[in-house]
Amino acid sequence: MALNQFAIVESTLREGEQFYTANFSSNDKVQIATELDNFGVEYIELTSPCASPQSYRDCQQLTQLGLRTKVLTHIRCHLEDAKVALDTGVNGINMFMGTSSLLRQFGHGKSINELIDLVAEVATFIHYQSPQTELRFSPEDAFRSSLSDLLRVYLAIDQLGLINRFGIADTVGVATPNQVFNLVQTLRQCTDKEIEFHGHNDTGCAIANSYAALEAGATHIDTTVLGIGERNGITPLAGLIARLYTIDPEQLARKYQLHQLLPLHQLITDKIGIKIPFNHYIIGEAAFSHKAGIHTKAILNNPKTYEAIDPSDFGLTRSFLINHKLTGKHAIANRASQLGLQLDTLQIQTITQQIKALADQQDLTVEEVDELLYSTFNVQHNRNPEEEFKSVSIQPSAISYQQVAG
Numbered sequence: 001m002a003l004n005q006f007a008i009v010e011s012t013l014r015e016g017e018q019f020y021t022a023n024f025s026s027n028d029k030v031q032i033a034t035e036l037d038n039f040g041v042e043y044i045e046l047t048s049p050c051a052s053p054q055s056y057r058d059c060q061q062l063t064q065l066g067l068r069t070k071v072l073t074h075i076r077c078h079l080e081d082a083k084v085a086l087d088t089g090v091n092g093i094n095m096f097m098g099t100s101s102l103l104r105q106f107g108h109g110k111s112i113n114e115l116i117d118l119v120a121e122v123a124t125f126i127h128y129q130s131p132q133t134e135l136r137f138s139p140e141d142a143f144r145s146s147l148s149d150l151l152r153v154y155l156a157i158d159q160l161g162l163i164n165r166f167g168i169a170d171t172v173g174v175a176t177p178n179q180v181f182n183l184v185q186t187l188r189q190c191t192d193k194e195i196e197f198h199g200h201n202d203t204g205c206a207i208a209n210s211y212a213a214l215e216a217g218a219t220h221i222d223t224t225v226l227g228i229g230e231r232n233g234i235t236p237l238a239g240l241i242a243r244l245y246t247i248d249p250e251q252l253a254r255k256y257q258l259h260q261l262l263p264l265h266q267l268i269t270d271k272i273g274i275k276i277p278f279n280h281y282i283i284g285e286a287a288f289s290h291k292a293g294i295h296t297k298a299i300l301n302n303p304k305t306y307e308a309i310d311p312s313d314f315g316l317t318r319s320f321l322i323n324h325k326l327t328g329k330h331a332i333a334n335r336a337s338q339l340g341l342q343l344d345t346l347q348i349q350t351i352t353q354q355i356k357a358l359a360d361q362q363d364l365t366v367e368e369v370d371e372l373l374y375s376t377f378n379v380q381h382n383r384n385p386e387e388e389f390k391s392v393s394i395q396p397s398a399i400s401y402q403q404v405a406g
């Protein structure tokens with residue numbers, strides 16, 4: 001897998017609209033599309049223009065914004081949907097239809113042969129109306145479909161020569177990375193068309209599955225900001241970025257504006273009324289916070305010891321927690337020098353032991369740790385603590401100090 005040979009299909013404005021608290025206005029969609037474009041995703045996918053009158057107008061408007069990202073819309077395999085989608089002027093159309101026996105029986109009710117005929121009819125219509133429109137077909141619920149049915153569908157449609165890209169959808173998030181790898185590899189051996197993977201996260205495998213898809217030859221990965229979507233959503237954009245960053249950070253930074261990742265997420269959380277989860281990839285509050293003394297010491301020597309990702313590549317800073325019993329003398333010494341206080345090794349050791357003993361008894365604040373540092377410093381210099389507090393200014397540093405929750 002080469003990092004410059006894949007594309008993100010960002011579906012916050014389609015799959016993400018299916019999230020339980022999402023209800024984007026037209027203005028929201030313009031802002032979100034613009035931010036996604038600034039970040040540099042190659043495609044954005046929009047809700048079907050057939051979903052509602054406003055969805056139709058939004059497709060038209062977003063297509064006319066002049067974004068660098070290509071604008072796709074997502075439709076059922078219906079001739080009517082295809083006509084409406086073409087009218088909006090989108091760059092590409094993502095069609096889908098269920099191939100699992102469950103969806104065939106309880107969803108659209110069609111046999112595999114009928115499904116192939118329908119896809120062929122709609123694809124032919126779109127292609128002859130607008131040959132430049134990028135066309136994708138995805139069998140929904142691929143991992144609960146029989147392999148022979150899937151391959152029959154892919155091969156029959158490939159032979160038509162009308163489709164640019166095939167999708168593979170893990171609709172209910174049941175696939176494992178091995179299964180995804182095997183299916184993508186099998187499809188890769190059958191066709192030279194692009195392959196797009198869409199993975200739900202019901203069992204927590206969406207990022208690993210997306211990465212396995214890329215390793216097996218997929219060319220496009222669907223994401224949404226924070227992973228929002230039906231139920232608990234799909235591959236989160238920041239999670240995919242984190243995964244890929246560890247392979248080739250420079251290449252990734254050339255492809256995407258990594259400093260825009262946080263503002264993009266803040267925009268979405270603002271619109272859906274949800275906070276960024278503390279453990280979210282890269283941008284979660286805990287992503288670069290270091291606590292145990294062993295970790296803080298090593299990080300101070302070389303941040304790579306306990307960070308696979310450099311926060312500064314994303315315009316972020318790491319933080320240390322020092323007001324707890326796991327703290328270490330190196331972190332305390334660093335805090336003292338950040339406060340402009342010169343203390344010797346013995347003093348730092350003593351203060352560290354004091355903090356540990358105090359933290360065993362009660363919750364401590366960073367201010368209380370600072371007071372210990374100031375008072376030792378002031379006693380040593382025989383100064384009036386009140387004045388000293390005012391005169392010492394905090395040195396700027398790449399490390400901020402987080403409060404351990406009480």
Ligand code: HCA
Nearest residue numbers: 096138140141167169171198
């Ligand atoms: C949906 C289904 C879908 C389609 C994915 C795709 C899924 O919500 O309409 O078109 O590749 O997960 O199967 O999102």
Ligand code: CU
Nearest residue numbers: 015171198229
């Ligand atoms: Cu989906």
